Amino acid sequence: MNPATVPVSEPVEAGHSLWHDAWARLRKNKLALASAFIVTVLGLLCVAAPWVSPHAYDAQDLALGAAPPSAKHWLGTDHLGRDQFTRLLYGGRVSLMVGACATGVALTIGVLYGAISGFIGGKLDALMMRLVDILYALPFTLFVILLTVWLGRELWLLFAAIGAVEWLTMARIVRGQVASLKRMEFVEAAHALGLRKRRIILRHMIPNVLGPVIVYTTLTVPAVMLLEAFLSFLGLGVQPPMSSWGSMIKDGADRMEEYWWMLVFPAGAFSATLFCLNFLGDGLRDALDVRASKD
Amino acid sequence: MFRFLLIRLLQTLPVLWAVATLTFFMVRYAPGGPFTAERNVPPEILKRLEAHYGLDKPLGVQYVNFLKSLVTGQQPSIRHSNRTVGEIIRESFPVSLELGAWSLLIALAIGLPAGMLAAQKPNTAQDYVPMSAAMVGVCLPTFVLGPMVVLFFALKLGWFHTSGWNTPGDRVLPALTLGFHLAAYIARLTRGGMLEIMGQDFIRTARAKGASGLRILSRHALRGGLLPVVTYLGPAAAGLITGSFVIETVFNIPGLGKYFVGSVFDRDIPVVGGTVFFFSAIILFFNLLVDVAQAWLNPKVRLE
Numbered sequence: 001m002n003p004a005t006v007p008v009s010e011p012v013e014a015g016h017s018l019w020h021d022a023w024a025r026l027r028k029n030k031l032a033l034a035s036a037f038i039v040t041v042l043g044l045l046c047v048a049a050p051w052v053s054p055h056a057y058d059a060q061d062l063a064l065g066a067a068p069p070s071a072k073h074w075l076g077t078d079h080l081g082r083d084q085f086t087r088l089l090y091g092g093r094v095s096l097m098v099g100a101c102a103t104g105v106a107l108t109i110g111v112l113y114g115a116i117s118g119f120i121g122g123k124l125d126a127l128m129m130r131l132v133d134i135l136y137a138l139p140f141t142l143f144v145i146l147l148t149v150w151l152g153r154e155l156w157l158l159f160a161a162i163g164a165v166e167w168l169t170m171a172r173i174v175r176g177q178v179a180s181l182k183r184m185e186f187v188e189a190a191h192a193l194g195l196r197k198r199r200i201i202l203r204h205m206i207p208n209v210l211g212p213v214i215v216y217t218t219l220t221v222p223a224v225m226l227l228e229a230f231l232s233f234l235g236l237g238v239q240p241p242m243s244s245w246g247s248m249i250k251d252g253a254d255r256m257e258e259y260w261w262m263l264v265f266p267a268g269a270f271s272a273t274l275f276c277l278n279f280l281g282d283g284l285r286d287a288l289d290v291r292a293s294k295d
Numbered sequence: 296m297f298r299f300l301l302i303r304l305l306q307t308l309p310v311l312w313a314v315a316t317l318t319f320f321m322v323r324y325a326p327g328g329p330f331t332a333e334r335n336v337p338p339e340i341l342k343r344l345e346a347h348y349g350l351d352k353p354l355g356v357q358y359v360n361f362l363k364s365l366v367t368g369q370q371p372s373i374r375h376s377n378r379t380v381g382e383i384i385r386e387s388f389p390v391s392l393e394l395g396a397w398s399l400l401i402a403l404a405i406g407l408p409a410g411m412l413a414a415q416k417p418n419t420a421q422d423y424v425p426m427s428a429a430m431v432g433v434c435l436p437t438f439v440l441g442p443m444v445v446l447f448f449a450l451k452l453g454w455f456h457t458s459g460w461n462t463p464g465d466r467v468l469p470a471l472t473l474g475f476h477l478a479a480y481i482a483r484l485t486r487g488g489m490l491e492i493m494g495q496d497f498i499r500t501a502r503a504k505g506a507s508g509l510r511i512l513s514r515h516a517l518r519g520g521l522l523p524v525v526t527y528l529g530p531a532a533a534g535l536i537t538g539s540f541v542i543e544t545v546f547n548i549p550g551l552g553k554y555f556v557g558s559v560f561d562r563d564i565p566v567v568g569g570t571v572f573f574f575s576a577i578i579l580f581f582n583l584l585v586d587v588a589q590a591w592l593n594p595k596v597r598l599e
Contacts, residue, residue, distance in 0.1 A: 134310050141540070142571050143317075145559050150321045226436055233438040234540060234556055246438075253442035253545065257450055267439040274434040 022211075025287040032283020035276035042273060046092035055083035058241055068261055076261040078251065084261065087243055088269055094244040095270070098159060098228040099221045099277075105163025106224070107217055110170025115209075117171070118178030119201075129175065132168050140165045144227060148236045158237060162227050166220055173216055177209045211288040218281035222274045229270060245270040303586070307579045314575045315568065319361050322564050323354075361564075365572050370565035372558075380569035383554055388573075390460060391550035394469055394542070395535035401474025402481055407524070409478070410485025411512075414520075417490060425482060432479025441472045441545040458547035469546045473539055477531060484527050489520040518592050525592060529585030533578040 026032060045052055060080045069076040075084035117128040147161035181187060181204075190200050229246030231237035233253075238244040243251075245266050252263030352360070364370035368381025409425040416422055435443075448468060449457040459465050492498065493516060501511050540552035547553075551570060558566035 134313070141534075142555070142574055145556070146318065146321045146567075146571070150324065222434075229436065230438060230541065234544065236556075236559070249439060249442070253438070256442055256446045260446060263442055263446065267443065271434050271436075271439055274436075275430065278430065278434060 022284075022287040026283055029283040029286065032280050032287075035279040035283070039273065039276045039280065042092065042269075042276075043096055046089050046096055049086065049089035049093060053083065053086040053089055055086045058082065068259075075265045076259070078262055079255055079259065084265055087248065088245075088265060091243045091245045091248050091266065092269065092273075094155070094238055094242060095225055095228060095246070095273075098162065098244065099225040101156075101159040102162040102166065102224040102228070103217060103220045105160055106166040106170060106220055107213070109163065110167035111174050111209075111213060113167065114171040114174025114176075115178050115205075118175040119182065119205075121179065121182070125175070125179070129172075132171055135168055141227075141230075144231065145234075145236055148231060155238065155242070158228065158231070162224050162231075166224055166227070170213070170216055170220070173212050174209060177212055178205060181205055181208055215281065215285045215288055218277065218284050222277040222281070225270075225277075226274065245273075300583070300587075303583050307576075307583070310579060311572065311575060315362060315365055315572055316358075318568050318571045319358055319564075322562065322567050323357070361568055364565060365568060368569065370569065372566050373561070373563045380565050383566060384551065384569060384573055387549055387551045387554050390548060391543070391552060392536050394466070394473070394539075394548065394550060395532070397466055397470035398473035398477060398535050399532055401470055402477035404478075405474065406478035406481025407485055407521075409482040410524075411489055413482070413486045414489035414493065417486075422486075426486065429479040429482040432475055433483070435476065436541075437472055437476050437539060438541045438545065440476060441469070441542055444468050444472050445545070458545075460546070460548045460550075465546075469542050469548060472545075473535065473542050477535070480527065480531070481524055484523045485521065488523040489516060492516045492520040495519075522589065522592055525588050526585060529581040530578060533574075533581040536577065 060082055069084075075088060077083055078087065113128065113132075117125045144161050144165055147164065148158065187200060187204055190204055195203075228237055228244060229249065232244050232246030233250045235247075235250070238247050240247070248266035249263065249270065252259070252266055256263040361370075364380065368379060368384065370380045372378055372380055372383060406429075409429065413422040413425045445457050445468065449455045455464050455468050456462070498511060498515055501515050506514070540556050542548070543550045543553040544556065551573070554566060555570040555574075557563075558570065
């Protein structure tokens with residue numbers, strides 16, 4: 001019998017890529033999926049705030065003042081009679097934007113720094129990592145506060161300041177991955193086959209570093225948002241008339257004796273978002289099977 | 296061991312110097328001087344004020360004076376004009392230290408047992424219940440939890456004062472708030488560390504030899520399982536002891552953190568410099584402690 005004509009009785013097992021497996025694992029994690037869904041909906045609501053909400057975020061109704069939740073103002077109004085639901089959405093825009101942009105800054109610095117350090121190796125690597133060690137020992141919160149003082153209170157500077165202190169762990173993770181990948185047989189084989197450096201980096205290194213980077217990025221977002229809220233709570237972050245969830249919590253905390261709704265709703269929205277992002281990060285970590293340290 | 300400590304201590308010196316230098320230039324070049332917050336100060340008075348605090352000298356001289364004052368703590372504060380930086384730190388640090396110590400105690404008392412319980416039977420109710428609570432704790436930052444706790448226990452129930460630091464009862468709410476938040480992290484780390492250790496061969500061996508559960512835990516697992524907690528505790532304890540800005544602001548506690556935030560707002564350069572330097576020194580000290588503790592817990596780590 002000619003082997004070429006043998007009908008294939010069993011389907012050839014399809015190749016399972018890392019991403020395929022990861023998606024399958026993530027799909028089983030209902031909590032992480034629900035979290036992703038909630039964060040997406042919340043994000044879309046915030047982006048679409050002007051169309052979702054019937055009120056303007058800075059429209060004051062001083063005669064009304066702070067009113068508890070009602071049919072007209074779903075989450076009540078603040079001490080200046082501004083609609084809380086609207087302000088929550090606009091505040092969410094700032095908070096989520098900080099989360100995204102500052103993480104972007106941290107991601108860029110961290111990945112570049114770690115990749116260069118790990119790829120070049122040797123003395124430069126030792127020097128660069130020693131610098132990271134030193135920076136780790138510094139009191140970050142103090143430096144972010146100093147940075148906000150130094151750079152002023154512009155919003156984009158806030159992103160930069162927060163991103164500038166959150167890149168260290170990312171740099172360490174990427175450096176560790178790159179340094180160990182460099183010594184792997186398949187990279188050596190690629191070298192031996194005469195592939196150019198660029199191709200080795202694009203085709204062999206980046207896909208392998210991507211997993212941990214994605215996981216750590218998801219976990220950086222809540223950390224960054226926390227830092228922004230912390231700064232805004234102390235009055236060092238977002239400045240009025242703009243608001244973020246942090247500054248709304250601060251306003252609420254100052255007036256909680258009379259107007260509990262001013263504290264409870266922003267605090268709830270903020271905590272719920274952190275909750276979801278953390279669950280999503282944990283879920284991705286399990287799915288991609290990454291053992292990244294969270295500190 | 297002695298050699299290790301000596302080398303590490305020497306290594307912290309350049310770091311401290313870098314911190315001091317960075318702080319000086321950042322605050323010095325920050326927009327707005329220490330006197331701009333006041334209503335318009337006449338130029339001649341401004342000149343005399345600057346002369347009094349040495350702000351009119353060449354930058355190099357100011358920098359050297361700044362470094363000197365960090366060592367002596369004799370620099371007068373600009374906002375609290377009758378006190379020196381050293382006095383402010385001496386006064387407010389014990390307050391932060393006490394708050395930090397109580398919080399740490401609470402955090403360990405809740406976090407360690409919760410994490411161990413969860414690790415004992417992973418993926419059962421015994422795991423899910425404490426770990427869900429821990430997740431809530433992680434996602435409730437102190438500036439959310441603090442006001443909520445005040446709202447409920449102080450305003451609704453009237454059990455405690457809303458703020459202040461006078462009676463023993465005033466310690467309860469701030470310490471619990473800080474402690475609960477930290478306990479959440481400790482519980483998560485404890486669970487992770489214990490789970491990893493419990494899967495190791497030497498634990499199986501101990502079990503095969505018939506060692507009881509308690510003995511395995513105390514003799515074999517605890518040492519390695521608590522390593523991540525110890526690593527985390529260094530910076531966390533340093534942060535607690537040097538005061539949590541937020542908690543001190545929420546509860547109006549006259550600790551170091553409150554002074555620091557106030558001095559940043561006021562551009563009170565001597566106090567900013569002094570507190571940042573003090574914070575950094577404490578953090579470095581705790582990092583060193585962690586390294587020693589790690590070597591003691593983990594025989595694989597050698598102090599060199």
